[in-house]
Amino acid sequence: MHAISTPVARATSRASAASCSTRRDRAARLAPRASRADATARADGDDDDAHATKRAESSSSSSSTPMRRRRLINLTAATTAMVVASPALAAASEFADAGAMAILNRQGAIAMSDDEWRAKLDPFAYQVLRREATERPFSSPLYNEKRAGTFVCAGCGSELFDMSTKYDSGTGWPSFYAPISADAVTEVPDYSIMFLPRTEVRCAKCQGHLGHVFNDGPRETTGLRYCMNGVSLAFEPAA
Numbered sequence: 754m755h756a757i758s759t760p761v762a763r764a765t766s767r768a769s770a771a772s773c774s775t776r777r778d779r780a781a782r783l784a785p786r787a788s789r790a791d792a793t794a795r796a797d798g799d800d801d802d803a804h805a806t807k808r809a810e811s812s813s814s815s816s817s818t819p820m821r822r823r824r825l826i827n828l829t830a831a832t833t834a835m836v837v838a839s840p841a842l843a844a845a846s847e848f849a850d851a852g853a854m855a856i857l858n859r860q861g862a863i864a865m866s867d868d869e870w871r872a873k874l875d876p877f878a879y880q881v882l883r884r885e886a887t888e889r890p891f892s893s894p895l896y897n898e899k900r901a902g903t904f905v906c907a908g909c910g911s912e913l914f915d916m917s918t919k920y921d922s923g924t925g926w927p928s929f930y931a932p933i934s935a936d937a938v939t940e941v942p943d944y945s946i947m948f949l950p951r952t953e954v955r956c957a958k959c960q961g962h963l964g965h966v967f968n969d970g971p972r973e974t975t976g977l978r979y980c981m982n983g984v985s986l987a988f989e990p991a992a
């Protein structure tokens with residue numbers, strides 16, 4: 754367990770933690786050196802490979818944590834915006850390929866119908882995992898979980914995060930600086946808030962919504978903050 758926090762973030766987190774997005778917005782104001790270029794890149798719908806490379810270079814001398822290459826599903830802003838507006842409309846698009854459409858329709862290797870998911874999950878877990886709802890900050894028991902172990906997907910049981918990468922972000926949502934492996938999660942551009950492009954994080958296997966990833970994580974690690982809904986996760990303590 755890495756208990757990493759910053760006094761500024763902790764002092765102001767409750768007031769500004771109404772959503773993951775507000776914290777990022779505030780972080781952008783507090784840390785201008787890291788924010789504007791990233792915001793521009795995301796607004797353009799670009800992957801942040803350049804930034805990831807920059808981070809890898811700048812942190813390689815100070816950290817023994819191996820950098821995991823992040824994979825972001827590249828979809829055009831137009832396609833994504835259209836899907837946000839109307840999945841049915843997007844399904845009819847002749848421009849979207851089958852793979853992208855499967856991702857956009859939340860169909861992974863584990864592909865269940867909406868009715869099947871509704872029957873399998875608790876009502877609120879369904880709303881978050883399948884409908885992108887966000888839990889209230891500080892509401893998840895997993896926020897304070899500190900035992901060694903593994904966080905798995907509450908939808909399909911796939912391993913997603915290890916306790917060793919969990920840290921105290923002060924946001925009220927379980928936060929990690931890296932997934933358990935690069936292919937454990939899928940990262941998708943999210944334009945559901947038009948003035949604040951974000952990157953959604955999903956379980957790669959079932960495409961369930963987990964949360965978002967931001968660039969204000971611990972600098973001594975990856976610099977990333979995987980801001981997760983606790984209800985999307987289940988914790989399996991180490992034996």
Ligand SMILES: [Zn+2]
Pocket residue numbers: 906907908909910911956957958959960961
């Ligand atoms: Zn899953």
